[in-house]
Amino acid sequence: MNEELRKKIEGLINSHKVFLFLKGTPEEPQCGFSWKVVETLKGLGVKFGSFDILSDEEMRQAVKEYSNWPTYPQLYLNGKLIGGCDLVLEMAESGELKKLIE
Amino acid sequence: MLTTEIKIKLERAFPGAKVEIEDESADHAGHQASGAHLAVEIIYGGFAGKTKVEQHQMVYQALKEDLQRTVHALRLRTKEPASEQTTGEEQ
Numbered sequence: 001m002n003e004e005l006r007k008k009i010e011g012l013i014n015s016h017k018v019f020l021f022l023k024g025t026p027e028e029p030q031c032g033f034s035w036k037v038v039e040t041l042k043g044l045g046v047k048f049g050s051f052d053i054l055s056d057e058e059m060r061q062a063v064k065e066y067s068n069w070p071t072y073p074q075l076y077l078n079g080k081l082i083g084g085c086d087l088v089l090e091m092a093e094s095g096e097l098k099k100l101i102e
Numbered sequence: 103m104l105t106t107e108i109k110i111k112l113e114r115a116f117p118g119a120k121v122e123i124e125d126e127s128a129d130h131a132g133h134q135a136s137g138a139h140l141a142v143e144i145i146y147g148g149f150a151g152k153t154k155v156e157q158h159q160m161v162y163q164a165l166k167e168d169l170q171r172t173v174h175a176l177r178l179r180t181k182e183p184a185s186e187q188t189t190g191e192e193q
Contacts, residue, residue, distance in 0.1 A: 070162050086178050087154050
């Protein structure tokens with residue numbers, strides 16, 4: 001991955017305390033897994049930044065490589081990947097997500 | 103069977119692990135052409151000391167080729183044997 005893309009990704013994930021790469025937008029997620037994570041974050045009243053990876057094929061590949069994580073959505077907290085849909089839902093259920101974000 | 107193939111692959115990658123796989127493709131009829139939807143649960147001693155993100159990365163790594171070809175979506179749950187006893191079915 002080139003340096004420019006790496007910087008772009010790091011700029012994004014550090015732009016908000018909570019940041020989501022998803023398919024579609026928080027208003028209109030284009031995939032059930034992205035939708036579930038958006039609903040979970042909204043349910044917790046969490047404000048988050050986001051990027052629609054369907055809008056940029058280069059970024060779609062680069063973020064997977066950056067995080068060593070093959071699927072979307074990907075949720076970042078303080079610039080660090082905390083999970084995809086399964087982990088986010090698991091942490092939401094256990095109450096861990098709320099604690100982490102607060 | 104794809105599920106059997108994946109199960110064997112995971113048991114090789116994670117020796118001694120308890121692996122359970124369910125094929126949920128039928129729940130996603132309509133875009134089956136893009137590949138199988140599988141639910142996988144792995145209980146593995148080697149997950150000890152790893153974060154959940156790292157545990158999932160280990161599984162994705164083991165199934166890298168399959169995720170590019172035959173498996174469209176993976177619902178994944180990873181656990182350590184000890185944590186299963188203490189927090190297994192807790193709500």
